[in-house]
Amino acid sequence: MTWRLPVQGRLVVFLGASLALSVVQAPWLLYGAAGVLCLLACRQRLPRRMARLLAWTTLMPLPWMAVLFVLAGREATGTWSAGAVWGLVRLAPYGTRIGCLMLANLMFLNATPLPELMAVLRRLAIPDRIALFLMTLIRFLPSVLQEVRRVVEAQRCRGLERRRLLTPSGLLALAVPLFLAQIQKSHDLALSLEIRGYASSKQP
Amino acid sequence: MIRTVGLIYEANGHGPRILNGIGLTVARGERVGLVGPSGAGKSTLGYHLCGVHTLALNGHSRGTLHLEGQDAIHGGPRGFGGMVLQNPETQLFCRTVGEEVALGLPVGSGEPGLGAILDRTGLQAIREQEIATLSLGWKQRVSISGMLAMAPKALLLDEPTNYLDGRAADALFDLLDDLGDTTVIVADHDERRLRNWADRIIRLEDGTVVLDVPAAGYLPSPPLERRTDPGSVGGILLAMEDLHFAYEKARPIFQGFSLDLREGEAVALLGSNGAGKTTLLRLAKGLLKPGSGRIRAASGRPLMREVGLVFQNPDDGLFAASVEDECAFLPRNLGLERPRDRARAVLARLGLAGMADQVPFTLSYGEKRRVSLASVLAGGARILCLDEPTAGLDRGNLEILAELLKEYAREGGGVLFATHDPAFAAAVATRTIRLDGGRRDP
Numbered sequence: 001m002t003w004r005l006p007v008q009g010r011l012v013v014f015l016g017a018s019l020a021l022s023v024v025q026a027p028w029l030l031y032g033a034a035g036v037l038c039l040l041a042c043r044q045r046l047p048r049r050m051a052r053l054l055a056w057t058t059l060m061p062l063p064w065m066a067v068l069f070v071l072a073g074r075e076a077t078g079t080w081s082a083g084a085v086w087g088l089v090r091l092a093p094y095g096t097r098i099g100c101l102m103l104a105n106l107m108f109l110n111a112t113p114l115p116e117l118m119a120v121l122r123r124l125a126i127p128d129r130i131a132l133f134l135m136t137l138i139r140f141l142p143s144v145l146q147e148v149r150r151v152v153e154a155q156r157c158r159g160l161e162r163r164r165l166l167t168p169s170g171l172l173a174l175a176v177p178l179f180l181a182q183i184q185k186s187h188d189l190a191l192s193l194e195i196r197g198y199a200s201s202k203q204p
Numbered sequence: 205m206i207r208t209v210g211l212i213y214e215a216n217g218h219g220p221r222i223l224n225g226i227g228l229t230v231a232r233g234e235r236v237g238l239v240g241p242s243g244a245g246k247s248t249l250g251y252h253l254c255g256v257h258t259l260a261l262n263g264h265s266r267g268t269l270h271l272e273g274q275d276a277i278h279g280g281p282r283g284f285g286g287m288v289l290q291n292p293e294t295q296l297f298c299r300t301v302g303e304e305v306a307l308g309l310p311v312g313s314g315e316p317g318l319g320a321i322l323d324r325t326g327l328q329a330i331r332e333q334e335i336a337t338l339s340l341g342w343k344q345r346v347s348i349s350g351m352l353a354m355a356p357k358a359l360l361l362d363e364p365t366n367y368l369d370g371r372a373a374d375a376l377f378d379l380l381d382d383l384g385d386t387t388v389i390v391a392d393h394d395e396r397r398l399r400n401w402a403d404r405i406i407r408l409e410d411g412t413v414v415l416d417v418p419a420a421g422y423l424p425s426p427p428l429e430r431r432t433d434p435g436s437v438g439g440i441l442l443a444m445e446d447l448h449f450a451y452e453k454a455r456p457i458f459q460g461f462s463l464d465l466r467e468g469e470a471v472a473l474l475g476s477n478g479a480g481k482t483t484l485l486r487l488a489k490g491l492l493k494p495g496s497g498r499i500r501a502a503s504g505r506p507l508m509r510e511v512g513l514v515f516q517n518p519d520d521g522l523f524a525a526s527v528e529d530e531c532a533f534l535p536r537n538l539g540l541e542r543p544r545d546r547a548r549a550v551l552a553r554l555g556l557a558g559m560a561d562q563v564p565f566t567l568s569y570g571e572k573r574r575v576s577l578a579s580v581l582a583g584g585a586r587i588l589c590l591d592e593p594t595a596g597l598d599r600g601n602l603e604i605l606a607e608l609l610k611e612y613a614r615e616g617g618g619v620l621f622a623t624h625d626p627a628f629a630a631a632v633a634t635r636t637i638r639l640d641g642g643r644r645d646p
Contacts (some may be wrong), residue, residue: 006272036374113303115309154515155521157489157513158579158580175523177519180565181520185444192289192347196307196350196354197350
């Protein structure tokens with residue numbers, strides 16, 4: 001299976017699959033790819049925590065996206081009923097594409113120890129800074145969602161109602177602590193990696 | 205092995221001196237405890253002694269700093285020092301324990317190198333375990349192992365016990381005892397624990413060494429005075445009856461737990477990490493719903509309104525442009541009259557009136573904790589819950605907090621707080637409850 005390939009092979013398969021999933025247009029191909037990926041994910045026994053995260057991050061934005069797609073459909077067709085069909089028909093492959101990309105990403109990460117991936121990227125002469133940036137991006141995006149939940153909870157305890165989260169003042173109360181927490185986390189993580197000899201430019 | 209003479213550090217090259225002429229010599233394998241109030245320069249000195257100051261800090265260092273005989277004022281030799289931060293979760297990068305430790309190994313060490321370090325730190329049995337599933341104590345151990353993998357000559361731990369219960373902290377210091385000839389420097393507020401572990405204690409105040417003595421001769425600050433008055437207890441404010449709660453069905457946290465919080469009471473929740481202390485506070489606030497049982501405020505008002513909850517990390521909520529705005533946020537959201545007046549009154553009561561116009565992010569950690577408390581009190585809640593309120597606080601801030609909580613209870617409020625610090629609990633609480641996986645052990 002793919003995850004039994006050497007890391008280089010896995011990386012090539014992952015990049016190829018991601019590229020294909022990004023450019024393929026035919027919806028039936030996307031639905032087929034989604035089915036294959038789900039089967040592979042079952043075989044790989046993706047940890048429950050990862051599966052939950054994937055479901056959460058894929059399903060959470062769907063209502064908002066549905067609103068946007070239906071509004072676009074209304075604009076394109078001139079009526080709400082035709083617009084809803086127009087929007088949902090386009091949302092289905094779009095959502096499937098995003099879900100597939102995230103699933104492929106998680107499967108790759110689940111099957112690939114980061115030190116091995118780092119070693120391959122170094123062998124490919126990719127500078128540490130870029131390699132770590134890419135790895136941090138794919139590895140820590142999900143943790144931002146956990147941070148969002150924590151900050152929302154903290155502000156709810158300070159009387160901020162959920163419906164006000166999308167008002168300017170509500171957004172500020174959410175965005176500022178979130179931004180600062182991520183900056184702190186990035187700083188600590190970067191420091192820890194630099195001390196361990198990764199991407200260090202300040203050290204003589 | 206480490207020598208400094210007249211070491212000066214300024215945050216911006218021309219600002220106030222964080223370190224002001226430090227002269228020290230530290231031998232190989234020495235165990236050094238750095239103590240002192242918040243802002244004294246403990247962490248900054250630790251960064252210099254481990255040669256990671258140019259990575260961790262952006263200011264300007266002057267004077268003499270020699271590490272293994274090399275001039276290191278502009279940066280230590282690569283791999284000389286390792287550092288473990290107070291929150292292990294922010295510095296772990298990989299998915300499993302083995303991967304994380306392997307990340308720090310020199311190229312070519314391979315499996316024998318990894319196995320040796322895992323054996324040394326007691327992680328061999330859990331090398332395949334996902335880091336996300338570990339307790340904070342074990343995550344701290346993985347962080348240390350990740351640093352030890354690069355065989356540093358010196359290791360700094362910056363307030364490592366902030367997030368740990370007593371048992372996990374004991375285990376951490378046992379591990380630090382076994383690090384052979386690695387010089388270990390620990391900056392922490394827990395002076396008693398440091399005195400029992402270290403060879404030597406260095407006390408800093410305002411960037412200057414005011415005491416440098418063998419640990420056996422160091423007299424730690426006495427614990428906060430034990431509370432002797434039982435307090436004047438009134439009617440029930442919050443009633444929890446026959447609570448059942450579980451995050452996962454197979455692992456119940458509470459099974460038939462009951463607790464009444466009365467006017468004038470300060471109740472301390474003690475117990476190890478994972479015992480259910482934070483969960484109980486979240487249930488009290490209404491952030492979690494019990495599987496069965498009942499939680500109600502005597503006033504009949506919703507818990508979300510009647511209970512104030514102060515989180516462990518003040519940075520989770522602070523966002524406003526001034527301390528006063530921060531404190532007016534809750535009363536404004538609750539639709540209370542004159543939110544700014546309320547904010548000013550609470551700030552005055554907590555001795556923070558002078559910083560009403562300051563930007564919250566520029567405050568020290570202890571000040572942020574007090575602002576965070578003020579921002580909750582401004583809502584007028586009669587029930588106050590606090591999650592690990594002592595974490596990261598120095599002696600001065602601990603005393604202020606203890607007095608505040610006692611006063612709040614004296615005025616007819618009820619306080620429920622979770623803590624790892626039995627001395628603080630003894631100083632503040634009228635009643636102590638020990639939780640063990642949700643079971644109550646009074």
